[in-house]
Amino acid sequence: MSEMRGENASVSEAIHRLATRAMDHPWTASQIASALASEFACLMLHSAAGASEAADAKLDLTGFVLGRRVAVDLVEIDLVAVDPDHRREGIGRDLLEELIASEAAVGVREFNLELASQNAAALALYSSAGFVVVGRRSRYYPDGDDALLLTRTLEEAPMDQTAASAGHRRNE
Numbered sequence: 001m002s003e004m005r006g007e008n009a010s011v012s013e014a015i016h017r018l019a020t021r022a023m024d025h026p027w028t029a030s031q032i033a034s035a036l037a038s039e040f041a042c043l044m045l046h047s048a049a050g051a052s053e054a055a056d057a058k059l060d061l062t063g064f065v066l067g068r069r070v071a072v073d074l075v076e077i078d079l080v081a082v083d084p085d086h087r088r089e090g091i092g093r094d095l096l097e098e099l100i101a102s103e104a105a106v107g108v109r110e111f112n113l114e115l116a117s118q119n120a121a122a123l124a125l126y127s128s129a130g131f132v133v134v135g136r137r138s139r140y141y142p143d144g145d146d147a148l149l150l151t152r153t154l155e156e157a158p159m160d161q162t163a164a165s166a167g168h169r170r171n172e
């Protein structure tokens with residue numbers, strides 16, 4: 001598992017390749033590149049090489065979570081995808097938990113996302129990761145499916161000094 005932010009084109013291409021393979025309605029390459037270029041992007045990657053930080057490993061992605069900070073304490077999760085050949089191995093849940101832990105350490109307390117109501121696998125994943133359904137947008141998607149609005153709120157502030165000082169810097 002590794003975290004990165006920024007403009008690395010090869011990572012952006014690898015994410016687009018996996019999104020195209022794993023998702024029914026993936027973002028375009030330019031949507032993904034533009035999301036990654038934002039200073040507010042938050043990203044967690046999982047590769048076949050496990051916890052390697054090497055660039056080569058990032059090109060062999062087995063999963064990713066891409067989100068953005070919309071406020072100092074709020075992250076919107078936009079995309080979650082796991083390679084179809086590596087589903088039900090715990091990768092999706094690990095990615096979510098790693099992203100949440102990483103963002104919690106810099107002061108994020110709430111995580112929101114939208115999900116097609118027919119996407120049973122994703123709903124099961126998010127529920128198992130502590131998300132709760134807080135709303136529904138009727139016929140939100142082009143195919144007529146409703147969107148479910150899910151959220152996870154963290155109860156406690158981080159106690160360690162590193163996290164506290166990182167949160168302080170973000171609020172300045």
Ligand SMILES: CC(C)(COP(=O)(O)OP(=O)(O)OC[C@H]1O[C@@H](n2cnc3c(N)ncnc32)[C@H](O)[C@@H]1OP(=O)(O)O)[C@@H](O)C(=O)NCCC(=O)NCCS
Binds near residue numbers: 080086088121124
């Ligand atoms: C949704 C998705 C990310 C799940 O990834 P994953 O790595 O297979 O999920 P995990 O192995 O971490 O599963 C964690 C839990 O979620 C639930 N879950 C995941 N997939 C499920 C499925 N197909 N059916 C039922 N429950 C499922 C289970 O509770 C599972 O725990 P368990 O295996 O111990 O029973 C993956 O199916 C995917 O990429 N789907 C296409 C993209 C997508 O729909 N993304 C979400 C909207 S952006």
